[in-house]
Amino acid sequence: MMAGPVLLIGHSGMLGSRFAGDINADQVVNLPREALDVTRPRHLIDSVVGTSASVIINCAAHTNVEEAESDRAAAFSTNAILPGLLGQAARESNALLVHFSSTGCYGQNGADGLAPHSDFAGLNPTTVHHKSKAAGEVSVREAGCRHLILRLGWLYGGSAAHRKNFVWARITEARNKTEMASDPYQYGSPTNVDDVVKQTMALIEAGMTGTFNCVASGAVSRFDYVHHILKSAQLFPRLLPQRFQRKAPVSPNEAAINEKLDLLGLNKMPSWDVALSAYVTSLLAEEGQGR
Template identity: 30%
Template sequence: MANATASILLLGATGQVGHALRRTLAPLGAVHAPGRAAVDLTDLKSLREAVRELGPDLVVNAAAYTDVDGAEEEPGRAARINAEAPRVLAEAAQEARAWLVHYSTDYVFGGGKRAPYTEADAPNPTSVYGRTKRDGEAAIQAVGGRHVILRTSWVYSRRRSNFVRTMLRLAAENDRLTVVDDQIGVPTWAGWCAEATASICERLLAEDDAALSGLYHLTGTGQTSWYGLARAVFAQFGRTGVAAQPVSSGEYETAAPRPAYTVLDSSRVRAAFGVPTTTWAEQLSRFRRHVASLKD
């Protein structure tokens, strides 16, 4: 068990992964989770001051500009939150001798590969969102210090806007849906991601081994399309009366291009931190049980 007196600064605690992190990080120490009114990632000066004032042992940045299409219209804001803020956090964490854990995305890849991406593959994003997240990774790596960057993908939860919630809402309103079938990735339940992150953080706080610093992929195993995920969601949640029809990406016009293939190979994080192997389908089943338990 990590030092229960550890001080943890959690940013983005109202988001999908951040909300779950409030619970999973609690056994590791005192979690400080300031809201946007207290710490705004677009205000880099206040961001730096927040780290200096707390002097944490661990900074977990679960905040980001995640609107993929919106980033095309607001590239400056996306860059400030996704690239400049992580640089400031890395500098402030290094000054405080704290660990920085930061989330990135599968969208740093362009999708041209047809085998799972590893951490050794060079990023080649095709959207503003992907480029700003790649730049955030590079900024943290340039600063150095104790840091762990976790790339994850296709995150869903009971909170905020996400694909699984959208499918369940549409299934309640329609008996026929069309879903894109030529984009392939790994769906990730935010609750599982937060649990895995907590186990990683426990190791960082307990050992303080700088050799653990680096970039890791954090998803389950297996892969599917958005169409495949939709069908799995309908099956898990008893929406078997909904007929889903696969369509190509070309039938949906979006402001930002989506990569066709962004499956991440997470074997490195499992080897380094002992993160349990779980399939994306197992995570979805756990999510369904989690939702059911909250209704009881």
């Protein structure tokens, strides 16, 4: 159990809503959107400090990778400027800032082929989105606050009703099609948001700070990811391999390993396939109960 108030930024999103459900409701503090206006930096910092939060969990993010290519300002405002201001507030109030980055930040870093990226690998992001996420990490560190930065990848989870539920969208698509397509050339580490919350809470309780990968174990292509979703749901449309055409030059390898968590004996993340099968089962059960 964390002592003191917990300020949850981005509490309505996929990640934030899971934290909201896991933390004692009496501890959670939220701020109105206008208090987080980055064009009023001193007001933002004072608003955060005024909550007297002992922990600030930043789940706010600009997540549209394609849109970021044509709207750099929106991506950097949320993903780079906001974390830095939260970091300044955390420093002034001696709070811990928990911030989430992306394994996509590794980009083309010279890693061997499609080998998953270690926490110790350098960053060389290839998209505006991932450049903004990498800049956010720098902003947090430069703020000089106590911080915990977790790099996530291919995050899924939450209710089937969530508009960005990738897994449920594939199940729905498979029920309405005899043929589907997915990219066999893009690799990552599908990770359940519930597991991220559990791992994060464990690290906070252990008093850990620093930067860590936080993904389910194992690397898989987008094609095999979708195939496993459908298999777990007992749906068998024809699945065709097809390269995904996109504006953003996303690296073909966003997979990672939790090397630092392993070395510290703190890795609680399950294998991607076991976690995904369990999640699909929970979605189908949710549907059967009428959501």
